[in-house]
Amino acid sequence: MQSTWLVLLSLALGLGVGAGFVVLLQMAEHHGRRATEVVNPVVPDGIDQVLDALESAGIVLDPSNNVVKTSAAALTMGLVFNAQLVHTELVELARRVRRTGEPISEDLVLSRGPFNDASLHYRVRLARLGTRYVLILAEDRTESFRLDEVRRDFVANISHELKTPIASVGLLAEALDQAADEPAQVRRFANRLTTESARLGRLTQEIIELSRLQAKDALATPERLNVDEVVAAAVDQSRVVAEAENITIAVGKKSGAFVYGDEKLLIVAVHNLVSNAVNYSQPGSRVGIGVRRQKNVVEITVTDQGIGIAESDIDRVFERFFRVDQARSRHTGGTGLGLSIVKHVVQNHGGDIRVWSQPGRGSTFTIRLPEAAKPEVNQGGASVPHNAQR
Structure with missing residues (x-):
C-alpha cells in the first residue's frame, strides 16, 4: 500500500514539474515574441505603399520614438537621420499624441537636417497608427510663406510709392487754385504737376508691365x-x-x-x-x-x-x-x-x-x-x- 502511494506521489510530482516546464516555455516564447516585436516591429499592412505615394514627408514611429518607416521626402527634408527624428519638437508632439490619443496639427519652423542651418516652414500632422505607432506627415510650405511675404512687401511698397505722387498732385492742384491770379506761379505749379503725373503714369505702367511678365503667356x-x-x-x-x-x-x-x-x-x-x-x-x-x-x-x-x-x-x-x-x-x-x-x-x-x-x-x-x-x-x-x- 505504501509503495502505491509512493508511485502516485512520484507521478503527481512529475506531472507538476512537466506542467511547470510547459508554462515556462510558453512564457519564454511570449517574451521572445515581445522582444522580436520591439526589435522588428510590424507596421500595419499598406503603410509602405502609402508612404511611397506621398509627395510630402511621412514617418512612422514605434513606442520608443524610433523611426521604423519613412518616405524619401522625409530624408531629403532632413527630418530623419540615422533612424531617429532630428528635431526634438517632433518628438514632443509624438509624446503628446500618445498621451492624449488625439491628432495634432501645427506649423513649425525647423532646420533642414542636423548639418544645415537653413530654416524651412512645415505644416505637420501627427496621429496614432494602431495601438503602438505614431504617424507623422510633414508638408514643406517654405515657398508658400516666401510668396506671401513677397506679396505683402509688394503691396506695401506700391502703397508707399503711389502715396508720394498722389499727394503731390493733390497739393499742386490746391496751389494752382490759390495762385490763379499769378501767371508765373501757375506755370511753375503746372510744370511740377506735369512731372508728378508723368511719374505716376510711369509707375502705373511699370506695375502693369511687371504683372504681364509674370503671366504664363508672356511669350x-x-x-x-x-x-x-x-x-x-x-x-x-x-x-x-x-x-x-x-x-x-x-x-x-x-x-x-x-x-x-x-x-x-x-x-x-x-x-x-x-x-x-x-x-x-x-x-x-x-x-x-x-x-x-x-x-x-x-x-x-x-x-x-x-x-x-x-x-x-x-x-x-x-x-x-x-x-x-x-x-x-x-x-x-x-x-x-x-x-x-x-x-x-x-x-x-x-x-x-x-x-x-x-x-x-x-x-x-x-x-x-x-x-x-x-x-x-x-x-x-x-x-x-x-x-x-x-
Missing part, C-alpha cells in the same frame, strides 16, 4: 528678332536725356545676332539698362552698349562710369523698388522697378542677366539670351524658323 508668340535693331531702338529712347546731361552713348559695331522673343519687351529691357546707366552717370562721362555672339549665346552689355554698386547691394538690385541711391532716384523720377522688369523679361526669354560693379568705377550689366538659328528654307523658297522658344 505666347515669339518672333525672330534682329538684336542690333532692338538695341538701336532702346538707345534712341535715352539719347535726349543723355545729351541734356552731356553723357555720350557709344554703341558698338553691328553683330548680326538674332534671338526669338517679343520685340517690345526686349526694347523695354535694354532701354531700362541704358536709362539706369545714364541716370547714375556723371555729366561728361560715357555709356557703352555692345552686342556679341558667343557659343550660341547673344550677350548685350551696358557699361557706365557711374557711382557703382556696393558689393552688399549687388544681389538686391533686381528686387522690386530697391534703389542704390534713394536721393538720385527721387531726382530722376526712378520707380525702383526697372531692373526687376529687366530680370523678368530676360528670364521669360530663356536667358539670364549678370552684373559687375565697383563703387566709384561704374557698373556693367550683361543680358545673355539663346541665339536664334538661321531659318531653314523649304522647297517653295519660304523660310521655316526652328528652335523657337514656345
Whole structure:
C-alpha cells in the first residue's frame, strides 16, 4: 500500500514539474515574441505603399520614438537621420499624441537636417497608427510663406510709392487754385504737376508691365528678332536725356545676332539698362552698349562710369523698388522697378542677366539670351524658323 502511494506521489510530482516546464516555455516564447516585436516591429499592412505615394514627408514611429518607416521626402527634408527624428519638437508632439490619443496639427519652423542651418516652414500632422505607432506627415510650405511675404512687401511698397505722387498732385492742384491770379506761379505749379503725373503714369505702367511678365503667356508668340535693331531702338529712347546731361552713348559695331522673343519687351529691357546707366552717370562721362555672339549665346552689355554698386547691394538690385541711391532716384523720377522688369523679361526669354560693379568705377550689366538659328528654307523658297522658344 505504501509503495502505491509512493508511485502516485512520484507521478503527481512529475506531472507538476512537466506542467511547470510547459508554462515556462510558453512564457519564454511570449517574451521572445515581445522582444522580436520591439526589435522588428510590424507596421500595419499598406503603410509602405502609402508612404511611397506621398509627395510630402511621412514617418512612422514605434513606442520608443524610433523611426521604423519613412518616405524619401522625409530624408531629403532632413527630418530623419540615422533612424531617429532630428528635431526634438517632433518628438514632443509624438509624446503628446500618445498621451492624449488625439491628432495634432501645427506649423513649425525647423532646420533642414542636423548639418544645415537653413530654416524651412512645415505644416505637420501627427496621429496614432494602431495601438503602438505614431504617424507623422510633414508638408514643406517654405515657398508658400516666401510668396506671401513677397506679396505683402509688394503691396506695401506700391502703397508707399503711389502715396508720394498722389499727394503731390493733390497739393499742386490746391496751389494752382490759390495762385490763379499769378501767371508765373501757375506755370511753375503746372510744370511740377506735369512731372508728378508723368511719374505716376510711369509707375502705373511699370506695375502693369511687371504683372504681364509674370503671366504664363508672356511669350505666347515669339518672333525672330534682329538684336542690333532692338538695341538701336532702346538707345534712341535715352539719347535726349543723355545729351541734356552731356553723357555720350557709344554703341558698338553691328553683330548680326538674332534671338526669338517679343520685340517690345526686349526694347523695354535694354532701354531700362541704358536709362539706369545714364541716370547714375556723371555729366561728361560715357555709356557703352555692345552686342556679341558667343557659343550660341547673344550677350548685350551696358557699361557706365557711374557711382557703382556696393558689393552688399549687388544681389538686391533686381528686387522690386530697391534703389542704390534713394536721393538720385527721387531726382530722376526712378520707380525702383526697372531692373526687376529687366530680370523678368530676360528670364521669360530663356536667358539670364549678370552684373559687375565697383563703387566709384561704374557698373556693367550683361543680358545673355539663346541665339536664334538661321531659318531653314523649304522647297517653295519660304523660310521655316526652328528652335523657337514656345
